[in-house]
Amino acid sequence: MGKLDKLAEITGYHVVEHLYQLAHWVKGLKVVHINSTKEGGGVAEILKNIVPLMKELGIEAHWEIITGGDLFFQCTKAMHNALHGRHVVISERLIREYERTNEENAQKLGALLSDADIVFIHDPQPAALIAHFPDRKGKWIWRCHIDVSRPVRSVWRYLRNFVTEYDASIFHLATFAQHLPHPMFLIPPSIDPLGEKNVPLSELEVKAVLSELGVDVDRPYVLQVSRFDRLKDPIGVIEAYRMVKRYSPSLQLVLAGGGASDDPEGMAVLEEVKMAAEGDPDIKVLYLPPKADRTINALQRGAVVVLQKSIREGFGLTVTEAMWKFKPVIGGDTGGIRLQVVNHHTGFLVNSPEGAALRIRYFLNNPDKIDEMGKKAHKFVLENFLITRHLRDYLTVMISLLHGLKGRLELV
Numbered sequence: 001m002g003k004l005d006k007l008a009e010i011t012g013y014h015v016v017e018h019l020y021q022l023a024h025w026v027k028g029l030k031v032v033h034i035n036s037t038k039e040g041g042g043v044a045e046i047l048k049n050i051v052p053l054m055k056e057l058g059i060e061a062h063w064e065i066i067t068g069g070d071l072f073f074q075c076t077k078a079m080h081n082a083l084h085g086r087h088v089v090i091s092e093r094l095i096r097e098y099e100r101t102n103e104e105n106a107q108k109l110g111a112l113l114s115d116a117d118i119v120f121i122h123d124p125q126p127a128a129l130i131a132h133f134p135d136r137k138g139k140w141i142w143r144c145h146i147d148v149s150r151p152v153r154s155v156w157r158y159l160r161n162f163v164t165e166y167d168a169s170i171f172h173l174a175t176f177a178q179h180l181p182h183p184m185f186l187i188p189p190s191i192d193p194l195g196e197k198n199v200p201l202s203e204l205e206v207k208a209v210l211s212e213l214g215v216d217v218d219r220p221y222v223l224q225v226s227r228f229d230r231l232k233d234p235i236g237v238i239e240a241y242r243m244v245k246r247y248s249p250s251l252q253l254v255l256a257g258g259g260a261s262d263d264p265e266g267m268a269v270l271e272e273v274k275m276a277a278e279g280d281p282d283i284k285v286l287y288l289p290p291k292a293d294r295t296i297n298a299l300q301r302g303a304v305v306v307l308q309k310s311i312r313e314g315f316g317l318t319v320t321e322a323m324w325k326f327k328p329v330i331g332g333d334t335g336g337i338r339l340q341v342v343n344h345h346t347g348f349l350v351n352s353p354e355g356a357a358l359r360i361r362y363f364l365n366n367p368d369k370i371d372e373m374g375k376k377a378h379k380f381v382l383e384n385f386l387i388t389r390h391l392r393d394y395l396t397v398m399i400s401l402l403h404g405l406k407g408r409l410e411l412v
């Protein structure tokens with residue numbers, strides 16, 4: 001049984017049938033995805049899941065990454081922060097390194113990219129590749145995973161020079177879209193319910209994983225899973241936990257995450273978090289290795305409540321993952337978290353550590369609400385944020401770019 005058939009058991013067969021009908025239009029085409037890391041972070045997570053499914057649908061799908069040195073990733077992390085609205089200065093030297101690295105990667109990936117039918121370029125890191133393919137054959141799409149609703153203008157103006165060259169761009173939400181001279185599509189990300197990170201686990205396995213990590217399985221814990229990044233506000237999570245701990249002494253906090261090879265700030269933030277957690281053995285700061293999918297799965301299932309207290313967030317796949325596991329999420333009132341956490345229904349949106357603390361206390365005092373809102377959260381993900389919907393959107397974009405709006409596409 002192929003993976004699509006297994007997905008059909010979750011989504012209903014008509015959903016997968018429609019994917020086959022759409023795929024008929026792009027079968028055999030060469031589709032290339034480019035980003036800047038194979039592991040760590042949401043983009044890698046999505047590509048890991050979606051590329052094999054494109055292949056199963058008969059598309060010649062490829063996934064390659066661009067490589068670069070420390071200066072390059074310093075530059076792209078600064079760009080990332082600036083696009084999220086944080087004021088940073090990016091020196092000429094870093095910009096030159098950005099352009100040089102893109103040029104180098106263009107040479108390396110030249111054969112694959114120049115005759116691809118569709119190229120998806122994910123985020124700013126590889127955005128400048130397009131400048132080196134003036135005779136490209138296919139349609140190039142810039143796929144933005146960042147909340148660019150309030151970018152630092154100078155940085156966006158710079159990046160925009162490259163982005164305007166693309167045939168289309170894709171954003172998660174309408175509020176992220178920018179003025180661009182080409183078609184723009186709104187496509188939120190998704191999770192794979194059959195991946196190791198999301199498959200059902202027995203209670204026994206969950207407990208075994210937790211014990212191994214040093215979590216006391218007989219006491220409740222709140223959880224945030226994230227790369228160690230200031231925009232995820234791990235310190236704010238610790239503050240919220242400390243406020244609740246006064247009233248619920250048995251509560252534990254787990255902050256779990258690893259690094260991503262394209263994020264040079266991770267280690268410094270991890271140190272900040274460890275310092276903030278010092279003196280309280282009930283705060284577990286776990287630095288996860290790559291490919292810790294089953295561990296993350298168990299942590300999310302075992303938590304009493306899941307937090308994602310980001311200050312800025314493109315989407316927040318960790319929110320989707322927790323909701324799929326019947327957990328209501330207390331999330332920062334920002335970006336893609338707003339699309340998932342329907343305030344008071346699938347979780348709570350918060351703007352401060354105090355707000356988060358209040359909502360944690362509410363859940364601890366009303367466990368029936370965890371059940372009720374958790375069920376709604378699961379259903380919301382089932383209907384909106386599974387990989388089948390994501391695939392369908394990508395197929396539709398590819399068809400519309402390659403075939404224009406000629407005729408009508410009917411799904412039966």
Ligand code: UDP
Pocket residue numbers: 040041042043045197225226227256257258259288291292293296315316317318319321
């Ligand atoms: N993740 C992971 N290991 C880690 C930290 C995060 O596998 O140590 C995963 C997490 O489960 C989620 C993705 O990376 O699937 C993070 O995506 P999200 O959109 O939440 O944030 P991003 O890192 O892209 O800003």
